[in-house]
Amino acid sequence: MRILFIGDIFGRPGRAIVRDRLPGLVKQHSVDLIIANGENAAAGFGITPPLVEELFELGIDVITTGNHIWDKREIIDYFEAADGNPHSPARRVLRPANYAPGTPGWGMYEGSKNDVHYAVIDLQGRVFMASNDDPFRVADQLLKEIKAKIVFVDIHAEATSEKMSLGWYLDGRVSAVVGTHTHVPTADERVLPNGTAYITDVGMTGPYDSVIGVNKEQILARFLNNMPARFEAASGDVRLCAVVVDCDEATGRARTIERLMVK
Numbered sequence: 001m002r003i004l005f006i007g008d009i010f011g012r013p014g015r016a017i018v019r020d021r022l023p024g025l026v027k028q029h030s031v032d033l034i035i036a037n038g039e040n041a042a043a044g045f046g047i048t049p050p051l052v053e054e055l056f057e058l059g060i061d062v063i064t065t066g067n068h069i070w071d072k073r074e075i076i077d078y079f080e081a082a083d084g085n086p087h088s089p090a091r092r093v094l095r096p097a098n099y100a101p102g103t104p105g106w107g108m109y110e111g112s113k114n115d116v117h118y119a120v121i122d123l124q125g126r127v128f129m130a131s132n133d134d135p136f137r138v139a140d141q142l143l144k145e146i147k148a149k150i151v152f153v154d155i156h157a158e159a160t161s162e163k164m165s166l167g168w169y170l171d172g173r174v175s176a177v178v179g180t181h182t183h184v185p186t187a188d189e190r191v192l193p194n195g196t197a198y199i200t201d202v203g204m205t206g207p208y209d210s211v212i213g214v215n216k217e218q219i220l221a222r223f224l225n226n227m228p229a230r231f232e233a234a235s236g237d238v239r240l241c242a243v244v245v246d247c248d249e250a251t252g253r254a255r256t257i258e259r260l261m262v263k
């Protein structure tokens, strides 16, 4: 199974480049399953139900998110209105699994594509971020429930050390641990010794003429003046950042991980 994972889709420019480039990437890399982080899909802040549907219509199978998941209140209603169907669209939009028990939404999805069983786990780091539950122990718990051999983990975190530690912790137990949230791709993709594909950050899919997606003048003013300011999505130098992970369906082990950046 070949999995394409697209890094944080940022605003309209991010959605537009996914629409334009995804069909070609799927063909070129013989992609079977598409996962994308959509936490910044709504002008940089959160995701709305219509944008969820827009991304699913482009062929994305599962959407992961992170700390921005709660920015648009409608997504909470969307989670709460989900019917009992474990494969409904609302079940295929994940919030980090290590929020407190009882938080709306789900942090893990298990399903199948072309008769191959797979699972996706969304986790959020705790270093320089809000104090969620322990992502390491939450991963242990989820892996006890999951039956699929192929397990893909999005670790949405700030600190390289925390992401890398989770990669080593899960090496041989999941197919891939990929980082999101910093919006800057890292050049450290590799398959760890026991068969887990790893990268510290996939990078953002959105405008790079910016500060992590936001209008650079607005962010600069914030650093210079330290006053509340309105943040808007930038628009220039749009790039799509992603990885392709090739997994052995019988064992769940990754064979290769390839980093992509397309303009």
Ligand SMILES: [Fe+2]
Pocket (backbone or CB within 6 Å): 008, 039, 040, 066, 181, 182, 183
């Ligand atoms: Fe993000």
Ligand SMILES: [Fe+2]
Pocket (backbone or CB within 6 Å): 039, 066, 067, 068, 156, 180, 181, 182
């Ligand atoms: Fe984030």
